[in-house]
Amino acid sequence: MNLVTSLATYAAMTRELGLPLRFPGTKEGWNTLQETTDAELFGRATLWALGEDKARNEIFNVSNGDVYRWRQLWNELAAFYDLPIAEPLAMSTVSEMSEKAPLWDSMVAHYGLHATPYDQIANWAFVDWMLNFREETILSTIKIRQAGFADCIDTHQSFRRQLTRLRDLRIIP
Amino acid sequence: MSATSETPVTERQILLVGPYGVLGTGVIDAVAQNPKWGITTAARRPVPVYRAQAAPPHISVDLMDREGTTKAFSFLDEVTDLVFAAYVEKPTMAETVEPNARMLKHTLDALAARNVPLQRIMLAGGAKSYGFSLLGRSTLRPRRPSRVSLRRSTTTSKKTLWLNGPLRTEPAGRSCVPIWSWDQA
Numbered sequence: 001m002n003l004v005t006s007l008a009t010y011a012a013m014t015r016e017l018g019l020p021l022r023f024p025g026t027k028e029g030w031n032t033l034q035e036t037t038d039a040e041l042f043g044r045a046t047l048w049a050l051g052e053d054k055a056r057n058e059i060f061n062v063s064n065g066d067v068y069r070w071r072q073l074w075n076e077l078a079a080f081y082d083l084p085i086a087e088p089l090a091m092s093t094v095s096e097m098s099e100k101a102p103l104w105d106s107m108v109a110h111y112g113l114h115a116t117p118y119d120q121i122a123n124w125a126f127v128d129w130m131l132n133f134r135e136e137t138i139l140s141t142i143k144i145r146q147a148g149f150a151d152c153i154d155t156h157q158s159f160r161r162q163l164t165r166l167r168d169l170r171i172i173p
Numbered sequence: 174m175s176a177t178s179e180t181p182v183t184e185r186q187i188l189l190v191g192p193y194g195v196l197g198t199g200v201i202d203a204v205a206q207n208p209k210w211g212i213t214t215a216a217r218r219p220v221p222v223y224r225a226q227a228a229p230p231h232i233s234v235d236l237m238d239r240e241g242t243t244k245a246f247s248f249l250d251e252v253t254d255l256v257f258a259a260y261v262e263k264p265t266m267a268e269t270v271e272p273n274a275r276m277l278k279h280t281l282d283a284l285a286a287r288n289v290p291l292q293r294i295m296l297a298g299g300a301k302s303y304g305f306s307l308l309g310r311s312t313l314r315p316r317r318p319s320r321v322s323l324r325r326s327t328t329t330s331k332k333t334l335w336l337n338g339p340l341r342t343e344p345a346g347r348s349c350v351p352i353w354s355w356d357q358a
Binding site for chain 1: 222
């Protein structure tokens with residue numbers, strides 16, 4: 001499930017509505033320490049695991065190598081769409097966003113995007129889930145690093161790069 | 174059992190199932206940067222329009238369809254590495270297990286039927302293996318994902334399962350045909 005595409009859709013629609021970019025999750029979700037895994041980093045870890053003898057029959061965690069908080073990462077999304085940020089307000093994006101398909105369809109036409117159906121461009125239930133963690137969810141990556149996979153990426157850079165790529169591919173405005 | 178029993182990476186051929194989700198896309202991008210790996214993709218959906226230009230060879234297959242999967246994979250005789258990135262989600266975790274296990278089973282059965290020179294299998298589990306999806310529902314105990322074990326019927330080597338969850342491989346048996354088989358425990 002692509003959280004970045006969903007969040008970019010949320011931000012682009014927010015801009016279209018002339019609203020500030022509000023974090024639609026809880027204060028806890030805004031503040032807790034999280035981590036994530038860049039898809040391409042995962043791809044490189046996959047090739048490493050397939051070719052590395054020490055990876056046989058083993059289980060590894062892989063993640064970017066740093067941690068993030070939404071209250072910091074949210075700035076990247078706001079900057080990407082040149083939007084001011086609004087304070088967190090816990091809401092359900094499922095109920096707030098699900099009925100806005102006509103707006104998305106008009107944006108597809110207006111910006112000349114690939115015609116991704118609204119129910120495929122964003123997964124609001126996933127957004128609600130991902131922005132509301134009350135617990136820190138950090139997995140140890142010591143094992144894969146000690147086995148020889150040292151690759152890593154800055155989460156903010158990863159987020160910016162994915163947003164840019166989605167725009168370049170004309171998936172989002 | 175040594176690494177030297179494996180085919181060199183330059184002659185390896187990946188079958189990537191579920192290529193255009195988040196994980197699959199990452200693997201395709203990594204292979205594009207690392208062209209010593211060969212790759213073929215397989216999915217129910219066609220290659221997305223915006224990825225079509227640089228897409229590796231693609232097989233159209235519905236992994237829920239056993240016969241169709243066997244047929245679709247019937248010419249894949251050179252596959253050495255399976256990366257399993259297919260995933261379907263159902264309303265509950267309990268309902269999600271069965272179709273995903275079935276897709277993996279159909280894939281492995283189809284490759285086993287061809288006796289392809291499979292050396293490694295990579296499964297990605299995400300943090301679900303740790304009960305990640307149960308966060309905030311502390312009255313529930315974390316679910317253990319289903320176990321998969323591979324059994325090779327020669328004594329010379331094992332496969333790799335790279336799996337974010339419980340894993341077991343079994344030592345080889347003695348018979349020679351087929352070269353490998355697998356069990357779901």
